[in-house]
Amino acid sequence: QSALTQPASVSGSAGQSITISCTGTSSDVGGYNLVSWYQQHPGKVPKLMIYGDSKRPSGVSNRFSGSKSGNTASLTISGLQPEDESDYYCFSYTRTHTYVFGTGTRVTVL
C-alpha cells in the first residue's frame, strides 16, 4: 500500500493553467476508473473536486478537470485563482480492496 506519487509543489501565476500528476500502478490508478481528487485548505476538511477519474461534482468550478493515461492521473486547474492555493490529494481504490491517497501537492498562486 505505497502512497501514490504526487509532486510536492506546483505553482503558477493567476490566470494560468497548472497540472498535478498522480502516479500509481496497474493495481490501483491504472486498474480502475476510480481516482478522485480533494482540495484541502489549512485546518479545513478535504473537499471533493473530481471523482471517477474525470467527473466533476455539482458545485465544483469547471476550471477543475481530471484525466488519466495509463497509471498516471492528472488534475488540471485552468484560469488559476488565488483561492485555488491549497493542498491537493489524489485517491484510488486498489486491487487488494483497500484505498490509497497520494502524497499531496501544495499549489501556490504566484
Add this chain to the structure above:
Amino acid sequence: QVQLVESGGGVVQPGRSLRPSCAASGFTFSYDPMHWVRQAPGKGLEWLAVISKDGRNQDYADSVKGRFTISRDNSKNTLYLQMNSLRAEDTAVYYCAREGRGDGGSWGFYEYWGQGTLVTVSS
C-alpha cells in the same frame, strides 16, 4: 442535510486504547459503506479502513491492520474505530467519511466528511 460528527478523541498513553465514534444524520446510514481517514499534524491524508453497508466486511491499511477495528451500528447510525496498542505515530486527526455513489456507477470517493477528532498519543 448530511452530517457526520466525530467524537471520542483525546489524549491517551502509548499502548492504551481509544474508540472514536462518528454519528451520522441526514441520510440513510445503512445504505452506504463508511471509511476512516487520518491526518497526522502537518502531514498528508492516510486511508485507514472501510466497512460495508451491512457491517459484514471490513478492509484495513497495513499500518493499522491487527490493531484497529472498524465497526458500525446501523440502528444507532454510528460508526466506530476501536484503536488498540496505540503508538505515538497514531497521533492525528481522525475523519469519518461517507462513500459516495456518482454518475455512471462510480464509487470509492468521499463527498461528505466529518470535522475530525484529534487523537494524541503521548505519555
